Amino acid sequence: MSAVLVILQKEWADLRRHRLLMLSMMAPAVVFLLLPFALVILVPLLDPSGWNDRNVQRMAELLGRAEPDLRRMDPLLVFHIYIFRQFTLMFLLIPILGALSIATYSIVGEKQNRTLEPLLATPIRTTELLWGKSLAAALPATLLTWITFGFYVLLMRVLSPAEVLAHVVNPVGLSLIFLIGPLVAILSLGLGVIVSSRAKDPRTAQQIGVLLILPIMALFIMQMRGFFLLRARWVWLGAAVLLALDVIILKIGARLFQRETILTRWT
Amino acid sequence: MITTRELTKVYDGKVAVEALTMEIRSGEIFGLLGPNGAGKTTTVRMLAALISPTSGEAVIGGYRVGEQNAAIRRLVGIVTEAPGLYERLSARENLEIYAKLYGVSNVARQVEKYLHLLELWDRRDDPVGTFSKGMKQKLALARALVHEPRVLLLDEPTSGLDPQMTKVVRDFIADLKGQGRTILLCTHNLDEAERLCDRILVLKTRPIALDTPQALRRRLFGRRIIVTLEAVTDRILERVRTLDFVLDVQQEDRRLVIALSDPERQNPILVRALVEVGAAIRFLTEEEHSLEEIYLRLIEEEGGMPVLPSASDRAEASSAR
Known part of the structure; x- marks a missing residue:
């Protein structure tokens, strides 16, 4: 069996037994899945006149300019589309937080438990070890994002009219989830590897996640305020930039991930 | 089996090991003694091909450290100072991971063999986090042996164990010698070194003395x-x-x-x-002098005693080269 697969198996066996880590990964996914439905159901009920405020109207106007058929749609349904699109963006926090949590726990945890030295004494190559750990972090985080998005679509299908679903599950939404999602997961774990080489505690290492969360939050807020509407070509351009960043970050991570460096320089 | 010549390691300008020349014969238990910070762990790490020497050379089983590291890692089993086990995984899972990484052909058989040998079979499916320190140390030994290495590097294998568990581990190491394995034993426990080791090297960054405990006793006293x-x-x-x-x-x-x-x-x-x-x-x-007396005198008189490898060691080392 390849060493990468052995590491992958080991990481997942360990992850399955780490309830707190699993919970910390699942919690944002559940919140981002349920919160938009709570908003589209509860806000109009609790505030029948106030839900269609200036921000919503500005966004509806933007949406209408980009997709003229929305102008003829019931404002409440446009509100649904607005909220569901916003939360599609928030779904990007799931791979960021998930990959970062697993990567930092996996590396800092090995440092804390002093398990790296016997592991590095085996014939495994450091690139295999890094690949194993990276896949172990990126795959579950990405899969969790996709599965949560699957439930999101399913719930939308059940709870909202079909036209809402068509305007949310569009090239922008799909690109965010299936293209940007894995790329931010890789960026997050790459940063996790780099910062883990210095951190003594996984939670300290996870603070680097702010670097990735802030741009997503900025996009979320700016779009919510109606400053702009995320278009497919911008998403693809972002994907290209992310890909370049991923390559750079992974190269830095691989340079740090050398036997001697790990044993003598990682504190 | 293990030969080093002028082996030196410097970290950021600080010398950790300097000019270590020694030859460990096949099938012997070789003790590495020295105070904290003497360079014992650094030596073990160099011999396990985990870190590269700054200068000098080390050859293990015919393979040169720094050039044939993968071959060395297959040849060597290591017990590090801390057991370094995956505490959420079971004893069996811990061994299986290492058996697979070492490319063992019959993983299940090897894992079972060492779990039985070290009397851990009954707890094979329990998480290692529930084990006592002694059990963890035994599992670390099993892990080092699962790929049947010819060379074992043991860094403080009985550190922190109670006397009963110390004896169990020590007896097991003695049995390993009977199987023809070459063992490098780093220890602070001088009684352990006396009981187990054929020869000892006292290290304080530089090698201070190398010989059998008996020969050192005679030379010193x-x-x-x-x-x-x-x-x-x-x-x-x-x-x-x-x-x-x-x-x-x-x-x-x-x-x-x-x-x-x-x-x-x-x-x-x-x-x-x-x-x-x-x-x-x-x-x-x-008159008997304990190894402790020998060790303390060597450490105190460091630099004043030219007791580095005996003539026979030097001759054998040079013929090996």
Whole structure:
């Protein structure tokens, strides 16, 4: 069996037994899945006149300019589309937080438990070890994002009219989830590897996640305020930039991930 | 099996190991003694191909450190200072991971063999986090052995264990020697080194002394006989001093402490001479020095004692090269 697969198996066996880590990964996914439905159901009920405020109207106007058929749609349904699109963006926090949590726990945890030295004494190559750990972090985080998005679509299908679903599950939404999602997961774990080489505690290492969360939050807020509407070509351009960043970050991570460096320089 | 020549490691300008030359023979247990920070762990890491030497060379089983590291890692099993086990995984899972990483052909059989040998079979599916320190240490030993290495590097394998568990681990190491494995044992436990090691190297960044405990004892303290008499008279003392093979004699109450070069040959002559002058001998024993005394003297006199590899070591090392 390849060493990468052995590491992958080991990481997942360990992850399955780490309830707190699993919970910390699942919690944002559940919140981002349920919160938009709570908003589209509860806000109009609790505030029948106030839900269609200036921000919503500005966004509806933007949406209408980009997709003229929305102008003829019931404002409440446009509100649904607005909220569901916003939360599609928030779904990007799931791979960021998930990959970062697993990567930092996996590396800092090995440092804390002093398990790296016997592991590095085996014939495994450091690139295999890094690949194993990276896949172990990126795959579950990405899969969790996709599965949560699957439930999101399913719930939308059940709870909202079909036209809402068509305007949310569009090239922008799909690109965010299936293209940007894995790329931010890789960026997050790459940063996790780099910062883990210095951190003594996984939670300290996870603070680097702010670097990735802030741009997503900025996009979320700016779009919510109606400053702009995320278009497919911008998403693809972002994907290209992310890909370049991923390559750079992974190269830095691989340079740090050398036997001697790990044993003598990682504190 | 293991040869080093002028092996040196420097970290950020700080010398961790300097000019270590030694030869560890196939099938022997070789003790590496030294105070904290003496370079023992650095030496083990270099020999396990985990870190590269700054200068000098190390050859293990014919493979050169720094050039044939993957081959060395297959040849060597290591027990690190901390057991370094995955605590959420079971004993069996821990061993399986390592067996697979070492490319063991029959993983299940090897894992079962060592879990039985180290009496961990009944707890094989329990998380390692629930194990006692002794059990963890035994599992670390099993992990080091699961790929049947010819060379074992043991860094403080009994550190922190209770006497009963220490004995279990120590007996197991002794059994391993019987299987023809070459073992490098780093330890602070001098009693353990005395019991297990064929030869020892005292290291304090630089190697200070290398030989069998017995040979070091002789080189440091010479060989002294303690003769306990019913009474020590001037005549007796005078007679002992006149014996030409007696190197030194001191009186301590009713005991004579006599330095000899070859007690096996000289003791009968000494006893005859004492009896001739009317000495009533109660006991005659050879003075014993513990390894602790040897170690402490070596550490204290570091730099003042040219006791680096014995002539036979140097000859063998050079013939190996």
